Amino acid sequence: MSIRHGLLALLNGGPRYGYHLRVEFEASTGATWPLNIGQVYTTLSRLERDGLVAPGGADEQGRAVYTITEAGREELERWFSTPVAQNDRPRDELAIKIAMAVAGADVDVAAVIQTQREATMRALQELTRAKRAAADGLAQRLVIDSSIFKAEAEQRWLDHCEAVSKDASKEKKA
Template sequence: MSIRHGLLALLAAGPRYGSRLRTDFEARTGGTWPLNIGQVYTTLGRLERDGMVAQSDVDAAGHTLYALTEAGRAELRAWYDRPVAPAAPPRDEPAIKLVMALGAVGVDVREVIETQRRHAARALHDHVRQRAEALARAPEHPEEMARLLVLERLVFQDEAEVRWLDHCEARLLRFTREEEPPGPEQPGA
C-alpha cells in the first residue's frame, strides 16, 4: 500500500494538516488500513524533502497545512498512469506454513489446511456481511463506495484463499493415493 501516493491524492483536493490526512485516508479506505499518525508525519516529511508537498499555511487552530506542489501533482499523475506490479511476490504466511508442515514430523497437513480454511471462511463471511452493509448504505452515503470497493477486494482475496486451500487438499490427496502401494489382488479378478 502506498501511503505516500494516498497522501498525495488527498492533498490534490486542497491543503490539509496531518491528522486530517490520517482521518481522510482511513475514511477513504473504509478503515481497512489504519494509519499511525507518526506514519503520516514521517511520510509528509519525506514528501516535503522530495519537493512534492510544501507547508502552505497554518489554520485557525494552529495546524500546519500541507499543499501539493507541481512535482507532487506530476508524481500523482504518473502513479495513476502506471500499473501496480509488485517487484516480488510478498511472503505468504499460509503458504510458508503449509510447505513447512509437509516435511514436519507429527504434523497433520490436512489439519493445517482445514484450520486455515476455517479461518479464511470466517473472514470471507465477515467481509461479505460488511459488503452487504456498505451496499445498503451506498445510495444515501456516496462515501461508502470507497469502502465497498475495498471490501470487494477483500472478498475476492478470501475466496481465492479458500479455493487455493481446496486445491492444496485435493493435490495432497491425489499425491498420497499415488504413493500408496496397490492392494492385494482379489481372487477371480
C-alpha cells in the first residue's frame, strides 16, 4: 500500500497536520503498519510537489496543516476504484484500503468491497483454468492451489467486511 493513498484518504476527511495523520493512520489500520513521522512528512512533501495536497496554513499551535486538493481527490478516487492485484501486497493493502474506506469521508465502502470482490472472482477463475492446464507438475499445482485458497479466503473475508459494514451502518442509523 502506498502511504500516500492512506494520507490522502485521511485528508479527504478534513485538514490535518502530520502527527495527527500518523496517529489516525495507525489507529485506522490497527497499527498493522506503523509509520515513522519522517515518512509522513516526506510523503506530504511529495504529495504537495505532485499537487495532491496543499499547505493550509498552521493551527493554533503553529503546526503546518495540509488539505487535499481536487487532484488529490481524483487520485484517491482512482485508488479506491482500482482493485488490488494479488501480487501487490507486501503488506495487506486490501485490509488497509478497506480500513481507510471505512474511516474516510465520502467513500462508498460497499463499492470498494464489490470492486475487489469482482477482481478476486476473475483471478479465481483464471487460477482454476491454470490448475487444469498444470496437469504435469505437482509443484506448480500446489502453488496454484495456494493462490486459489488465498483468493477463496479473500472472498469470504470480503463477504464478512460487507456484512459487518452493513450492521455498523444500521447501528449508526438507529
